[in-house]
Amino acid sequence: MRTENTALRRSRGWAAIAAGLLLSLSLCRATEAADLQVRVTQPNGKPVPGAVVTVHALGAAPPSAAPVQAVMDQLDLAFTPDVLVIPVGSTVSFPNTDKTGHEVYSFSPTHQFKLPLYRGKPYPPEHFDRVGLVTLGCNIHDAMLAYILITDTPYYGRTGKDGNWSQPDIARGRYRIVVWSPRLAETGQTLQRDITVEAGDHAVAEIRTEHGLRPAELSKRPHSWDAY
16 A cells, blocks of 8 residues: 555656646747747838748758648639748649639749630649749730749748738747838849847847839739739
């Protein structure tokens, strides 16, 4: 009986120690967790909504995000959505729910392809296995325009209407923030800024374009990057 009681006490003791270690680890992780907020503005301080933000580690790179199966539809003579940001290795389907036929194509070096005139059910998904920017059009409707940006960083997204984008649970380290938009007047239509994120930080980076914005590429239909 004594032996059983001793074993039970030891078992409870080890369980308490294990629980304490788990709690300590959880508290440690909570203390070390950091987040990053990026705000993109025009020279007059107004926000730049719809801009693509990618954050690249300048030290040891984190693992790439898992590939996704994205969809870019065609509706009311427009690509929907008209900007996609996807991890390298992802696929994109191009259904056509319009009542008219479309012919999707890209001449971009990152990924060239052509989907001959079709309606309804799309061709097999396109596989995007190279990092870079792809510009899309329709051979039938010149006013249709869209972009796909393929990235190898797990930290990516687009700014909201307020010009803000945030990344929770980012590892401490040194990063380069890259902002892209078809309307940025800077060389390559990109802005860059380096930032250091410390453990437990709420890091904030405001990036302001120096040269303003280019005129909207298309005036017949508003796009997600035009509402500035």
